[in-house]
Amino acid sequence: MSQLFRLIFRIRNFLLFAILELVSFWLLVKNNHYWDVSFFNTSNYYAAKTLESSNYVKNYMNLGNINDQLIAENAQLKKAVATMQSLKPREGEYYKVDSAFARRFEFKVAKVVNNTVGLSKNYLTIDKGTLDGIEPGMGVICPQGVVGTVMQCSEHFSRVYSILHSESKVSSEVKNTTLRVKNDKALGIAEWGGLNPKIINLNTIDRFKPIKQGDSVVTSEQNVIYPSGTMIGKIRKLSAKQDQAFFDIEVELATDFRNLSYVYIVNNKLKKEQDLLEQSTTEEKK
Template sequence: MSQLLRLIFRIRNFLLFAILELVSFWLIVKNSYYWDVSFFNTSNYYAAKTLEASNYIKSFVNLGKVNDQLVRENAELKKAMAALSQLKAREGDYYKVDSAFATRFDFKVAKVVNSTVSLSKNYLTIDKGKLDGIEPGMGVICPQGVVGQVMQCSDHFSRVYSILHSEFNVSSEVNNQALRSKNEKALGIAKWGGLNPRVIDLTTIDRFKPIKKGDSVVTSEQNVIFPSGTMVGKIRKLGAKQDQAFFDIEVELTTDFQNISYVYVVNNKLKNEQEKLEESTRPEIKK
């Protein structure tokens, strides 16, 4: 305390000068309309700038929390959209979808903690595992489209082989107005060719189907792990030779695997029931 008092005593003249300067400035401002308005405008300007900077810092600090909240809300929206798309029958169909079948898909949010794109068999690692209800065989999607399928799980992590995997394929269909107007389907298999991580091949599409460059490619209704209508990509190139029955189609993926952060693990609650039934009724192959 004594040291503080000695310091104040040493700089007493400077402190007195500073106080008199502040009093003089205050008197000038209060007794001059021009200076009063100028001071008010200037102080408001810097106060607004300070508040803006403070709000920006707060928003930046809370960005992770807001992002987590948004992806959780998106998961709920995807669940609702999947149910609505399943309930909606094709125009002219008399078939009515059972509500339990329509609501069979559930979604869990996960974060990608590791991934590859340059191999012939590419994988992702996500931060959800057995303790979070994740099981091998579940589908994985992201806001842009199809990602892959869960291969293996530990308690807290899961290994996913992506669509950029030479042994993974997706039942897909082309979606356009011409096909819808004719009430037709253009079903095929989407499989990666092993070269460009932005392009996948679409095979077994009848060359006489009315499809064209730019058409959307989505998952078909024959998927067990993905909701139908999930984006795969858009046709960027197609052609066929005279002696070919099917198109040669290249599809540009909507999912950017080099910049993927969050994914949704898809749980088909009726998957085991369907597979068990199909396995029990599968004809035996005679040797």
């Protein structure tokens, strides 16, 4: 304490000067209208700037919560869109979709905690597991498009093999105006070639189908894992030789696997029923 008093005593002249300066400035502002207005405007300007900066920092710190809310809302929107698409007549006006079939898809949000893209068999790890109702065989998508399929689950995590996997196959369909006008379909199988994580191959598309570069490739209705119409990518290159029955097609993926943060796990509530029926039919044939 004595050291503090000695310090104050040593700088007493400076402190007296600073106090007198402040008093002089205050008297100048209060007794001069121009200075009073200028000080008021200047102080308001810097107060507003300080408040703006403070609000910016608060909003930035709250971005995580806002992002989580938007992701959850998107999951609900995807469920609504999948239901609406399923309710559309597929075989003519006489066809009526069963409501249970139309509402078979449910979506849950998960965060990607690990991801590979440079291997021949690539995987993701997400932060949802059996305690969250996740099971092997469920599909995984993101806002841009298809991601992969759940392979294995623990209580809190799940392992997903992405479509950048040598054994992954996705039932796909090419969409364009010409096909829609002709009421025609161009169905194929999307498989990764194992080289470029931005490109996937589309096989078994009849080379006489009216498709072209830039057409959209989506999941087909012959799919129990993903909702039909989920984006896969756009045709980047296609070619066919005279003796070939099918196109050689390269598709530029819509999903950027190098920058995956959040995904949606897709639960088809009718998948087990369909699998059991198809399995029993297969066993009968044997």
